[in-house]
Amino acid sequence: MSEKQGKKMSRLEELIAELCPNRVEYKSIDSFCEISRGKVISKDYIRDNAGMYPVYSSQTENEGVLGRISTYMYDGEYLTWTTDGANAGSVFYRLGKFSVTNVCGLLKITDKNISTKYIYYALGYRAKDYVNSGMGNPKLMSNMVAKIKIPVPPLPVQEEIVRILDNFAELTKRKQQYQYYRDNLIKNAIGIEWKSFDDICFLSAGGDVPKENFSKEKTEEYDIPVFSNGIGENALYGYTNIAKITSRCVTIAARGTIGYCELRKNPFFPIIRLICAVPKQGVLADYLKYVTETITFKVPTSGIPQLTVPMLKAYKVPVPPLEEQERIVAILDRFDALCNDLTSGLPAEIEARKKQYEYYRDKLLTFREAKRKEPRDTK
Numbered sequence: 001m002s003e004k005q006g007k008k009m010s011r012l013e014e015l016i017a018e019l020c021p022n023r024v025e026y027k028s029i030d031s032f033c034e035i036s037r038g039k040v041i042s043k044d045y046i047r048d049n050a051g052m053y054p055v056y057s058s059q060t061e062n063e064g065v066l067g068r069i070s071t072y073m074y075d076g077e078y079l080t081w082t083t084d085g086a087n088a089g090s091v092f093y094r095l096g097k098f099s100v101t102n103v104c105g106l107l108k109i110t111d112k113n114i115s116t117k118y119i120y121y122a123l124g125y126r127a128k129d130y131v132n133s134g135m136g137n138p139k140l141m142s143n144m145v146a147k148i149k150i151p152v153p154p155l156p157v158q159e160e161i162v163r164i165l166d167n168f169a170e171l172t173k174r175k176q177q178y179q180y181y182r183d184n185l186i187k188n189a190i191g192i193e194w195k196s197f198d199d200i201c202f203l204s205a206g207g208d209v210p211k212e213n214f215s216k217e218k219t220e221e222y223d224i225p226v227f228s229n230g231i232g233e234n235a236l237y238g239y240t241n242i243a244k245i246t247s248r249c250v251t252i253a254a255r256g257t258i259g260y261c262e263l264r265k266n267p268f269f270p271i272i273r274l275i276c277a278v279p280k281q282g283v284l285a286d287y288l289k290y291v292t293e294t295i296t297f298k299v300p301t302s303g304i305p306q307l308t309v310p311m312l313k314a315y316k317v318p319v320p321p322l323e324e325q326e327r328i329v330a331i332l333d334r335f336d337a338l339c340n341d342l343t344s345g346l347p348a349e350i351e352a353r354k355k356q357y358e359y360y361r362d363k364l365l366t367f368r369e370a371k372r373k374e375p376r377d378t379k
Contacts, residue, residue, distance in 0.1 A: 001011035012160045019154040029123070030146035032111040037083070037142060038100030041352070044069070058082045058103040060090050065145040072097040077116045081140065083129060088138040088217040089131040091124040093117060105142055118158035119167050122150045123295040181335060183294050185328055189320040201277040201288070203310050206244075206270030213240050229253035229273040231260055248285035250277045250292055254307045259297040263289040275309055290332055291317045 004342055029035065041055055043066075051070025059066065060082070075097045084103045095115070105121075130148055131140045152158075154227045170350040185301045197203060206228075210323050213223035215238060222239040229235070235251075246267045253260040255273040263285060270276050297313060320328070 002176060007138065012157070012164065012183040015157045015160055016153070019157055023248050024153045025152045026149040027152045028146065029119075029148050030115050032109060032152075033119075034110055035142050035146055036106045036108075038102050038104045038106065038261065040099045041066070041099060041220070045069070045308070049124060053099065054096050055101065056080055056092070056104055058085050058087060059103045060087045064090075064092055064104075066101065069099065071099070073099040074106070079109075079116060079123065081105045081107070081123075081145065083141060084139055085136065088140045089127040091120060091127050093120040095265075102244055105145060107142070107145075108379075113155050114152060115155065115158040115162055117162045118164070121142060121149060121371070123148065123163065126150070162226070174270045178335065179293075182290060182332055185331060186291055186294060186318060189322050191321045191326060192318040193320075194316045195319045196316050199275060199280075200283045200317070200319060201250075202277055203309045204245075204270075204278075206272050206274040206276065209238075209240050209269055209271060213224050215239050215241050224267055224269060226269045226271060227251060227262075227274060228271050229256050229260070231257055235262065237271055240269045241258045242269065245268045245276050245278065247348060248280050250279075250285060251275070252292060252307065253314065254278060255304070258299055259292075259295060260307060261289055261292045273306075275307065275312060277312075282322055283319060284322070284325045284329060285328040286333070293321075297331065 007218055015099045036055075040342070041057075046055060046067035049069045049071070051068055053070070053072040054068050055066045057063040057066035064076050064080070064082075071167045074094075076095075078094045080092045082088050082103065092208055107144070109119060127140060129144070130144050132137050148313055153161075176285065180377055209226055213222075218239045222241050224240050224243050227235045228237040228238050230237075245264065248267075251262050251264055251270060252275045253273065256273050265285075277288060277292070278286050295317070297307050297311075298313075299307055299311070319325075350363075
């Protein structure tokens with residue numbers, strides 16, 4: 001984790017140390033929320049009253065939007081949860097004017113010292129554990145939600161947790177938008193031919209660097225990077241004075257984050273757990289990197305999951321003419337620079353933020369509960 005991220009973490013730790021150094025009070029949802037349900041809104045009604053205001057239902061696709069109508073039931077900051085069906089217990093943050101159906105529960109925070117967004121994260125972490133799956137129809141009714149206890153630290157702590165988790169959510173959303181755009185651009189390319197990796201690349205697996213040719217630190221002699229299957233900066237293993245790969249190349253993680261790929265433009269030495277794909281004539285390394293990112297690699301689940309060169313050879317990818325590859329690369333390169341800043345290592349940032357998110361979710365949303373003080377006996 002970078003020094004910058006470490007400072008972000010320390011800010012929260014400072015707040016906790018100052019405002020709640022030992023334990024945090026747990027409160028039941030009904031102690032600080034108004035709890036209600038939506039009403040029956042049929043698809044026919046939505047069709048006949050089409051408008052701009054969303055109607056939220058039990059589905060989780062499209063953020064739960066069933067349709068849009070010309071009127072609304074609520075206006076403000078709320079939480080909804082799915083009460084019935086396979087998605088029971090799914091929690092959503094709602095802001096603005098909207099309506100909800102009868103299979104949506106509704107929460108309105110009534111305590112000004114409690115952040116709605118914080119409860120969204122905290123309840124979302126716990127709600128699934130309270131779903132009743134009996135009789136084949138999962139349910140999470142209002143009376144059960146009312147009893148769920150949530151750790152409620154002081155408001156500044158809540159707000160800092162929300163800031164961190166919002167940043168992670170935004171970063172993830174941006175990555176998903178990029179992936180959708182990239183995949184469609186490649187899928188709709190002109191003049192595609194489907195070819196195997198073996199047809200378009202020289203494939204090889206990484207190996208061990210001879211001890212006499214290796215240094216952990218970069219020196220005048222040892223200045224060629226040695227890469228592993230790590231992500232971003234974590235992939236740099238050390239330095240050597242011999243290069244195994246001298247052409248532009250795409251490296252693919254064979255273990256760990258299987259399928260994670262990087263474009264290597266300069267000579268380097270790959271170690272084990274890394275597969276190298278050097279494109280043959282007619283294929284741009286930059287395009288190969290983008291198209292490899294669209295693949296979901298399937299690996300055996302028994303033993304240690306790993307991708308091998310023979311397995312990779314079997315995969316086919318869409319390969320348009322060189323001119324079309326250049327066009328796609330130019331578009332995606334601009335998209336990276338302007339929208340996602342992938343050239344600075346968004347995948348590494350996502351991975352770091354994911355670990356940070358999980359840390360706060362699992363540790364800080366499970367504060368130790370403060371014991372209630374017993375009233376003094378005045379007799």
